[in-house]
Amino acid sequence: xxxxxxxxxxxxxxxxxxxxxxxxxxxxxxxxxxxxxxxxxxxxxxxxxxxxxxxxxxxxxxxxxxxxxxxxxxxxxxxxxxxxxxxxxxxxxxxxxxxxxxxxxxxxxxxxxxxxxxxxxxxxxxxxxxxxxxxxxxxxxxxxxxxxxxxxxxxxxxxxxxxxxxxxxxxxxxxxxxxxxxxxxxxxxxxxxxxxxxxxxxxxxxxxxxxxxxx
Ligand code: B12
Numbered sequence: 001x002x003x004x005x006x007x008x009x010x011x012x013x014x015x016x017x018x019x020x021x022x023x024x025x026x027x028x029x030x031x032x033x034x035x036x037x038x039x040x041x042x043x044x045x046x047x048x049x050x051x052x053x054x055x056x057x058x059x060x061x062x063x064x065x066x067x068x069x070x071x072x073x074x075x076x077x078x079x080x081x082x083x084x085x086x087x088x089x090x091x092x093x094x095x096x097x098x099x100x101x102x103x104x105x106x107x108x109x110x111x112x113x114x115x116x117x118x119x120x121x122x123x124x125x126x127x128x129x130x131x132x133x134x135x136x137x138x139x140x141x142x143x144x145x146x147x148x149x150x151x152x153x154x155x156x157x158x159x160x161x162x163x164x165x166x167x168x169x170x171x172x173x174x175x176x177x178x179x180x181x182x183x184x185x186x187x188x189x190x191x192x193x194x195x196x197x198x199x200x201x202x203x204x205x206x207x208x209x210x211x212x213x214x215x
Contacts, residue, residue: 003029003037007044010076014048017065019072026076030083038083045073046111046202053183070107077110084117091120092213093145096138098126099182100151100159108182109150112202119206121145121213132162139172146177146209149195154184161193177212181205 006028013022029041052069055061061069095116099109106128113123124142126134139147147167151157160180167173178195181202190198199205 003032007040010041010044011048014045014069014072014076015051017068017072019075022072023075023079026079030079033083035083038080041076041080042084042111042114045076049073049107049111073107074110077114081114081117084114092122092210094122094124094142095146095148095209096124096126096135096142096144097148098130098135098138098150099128100149100156100163101129101131102156102159103151103153103182104128105150105152105182108152108202109148112148112150112181112199112205115202115206116148116209119210121209132159132166135163136166136170136172139167139176140170144176145212146179148205148209149178149180151180151182151184157184157189160185160189160195164194177209179205179208 006025009021009025010029013019013025026041029037049069052061052066056066097109097113099106109128113125117123124138124144126138135147135149138144147163149160149163151160164173164178167176167178177197179197179199180190180193180195181199185198187198197208199208
């Protein structure tokens with residue numbers, strides 16, 4: 001089978017909610033041992049998830065389908081992530097990442113983590129529904145180059161400002177760059193909240209942290 005067919009199977013597996021096809025295709029890609037193929041596979045997943053999001057917005061898909069698409073993409077990422085880490089692990093610096101309190105969305109955050117990992121960053125994942133205090137504690141503990149926050153709900157976007165205030169209160173704001181991403185946020189929001197950058201997608205986010213890592 002051609003490698004291009006395998007990418008097609010990866011994509012159709014996700015979009016047709018066929019776990020077996022998606023996982024088999026991912027394993028075939030992983031077995032090539034080709035780092036570029038692994039990166040392309042992550043791109044394919046990111047692309048397919050944008051389609052998933054659109055289907056949900058258009059009312060074509062419902063919550064159950066969304067959740068399952070999320071589970072399939074997690075399985076795929078579980079296969080791909082270790083291969084991406086095999087690169088220059090941690091050499092570019094440490095980044096702490098989490099989804100803000102009240103928000104349980106993590107697919108986008110995980111994709112950013114995978115991209116940044118593949119660019120050589122040491123990623124520390126605080127998970128979802130992370131209170132401001134925990135972000136601050138993690139900055140204290142790990143001395144990261146950057147703190148990344150994901151937020152997809154307008155009802156939780158005030159958490160970003162809260163974290164920035166907490167960092168200031170602990171004298172940490174000048175010691176860490178802050179980058180945010182997720183559907184609820186914009187460039188303008190980022191300016192108002194006092195963070196260093198907004199990333200509309202994982203690729204842009206990774207480019208930004210790379211610049212911070214080697215100015
Ligand atoms: C999948 C999904 C879910 C899944 C989440 C599964 C999971 N494990 O994440 C489930 C079904 C659980 C879910 C639940 C809910 N959801 Co929802 N969900 C979505 C959906 C369709 C896609 C999100 C997604 O994963 N997209 C794909 C990823 C790849 O894109 P992304 O997250 O934007 O990430 C990219 C960039 O933003 C960026 N990025 C993201 N984070 C970060 C962080 C950093 C540091 C960086 C650098 C970059 C970065 O990089 C990513 C890759 O390029 C969106 C629609 C949308 N347009 O976003 C709604 C959406 C976010 N959900 C919404 C809602 C309302 C809910 C619920 C309240 C629904 C309900 N009634 O129960 C609950 C809330 C639960 C909670 N407390 O969090 C609304 C939010 C509306 C609003 N304005 O607040 C949206 C916008 C749908 C809509 N149009 O109504 N949801």
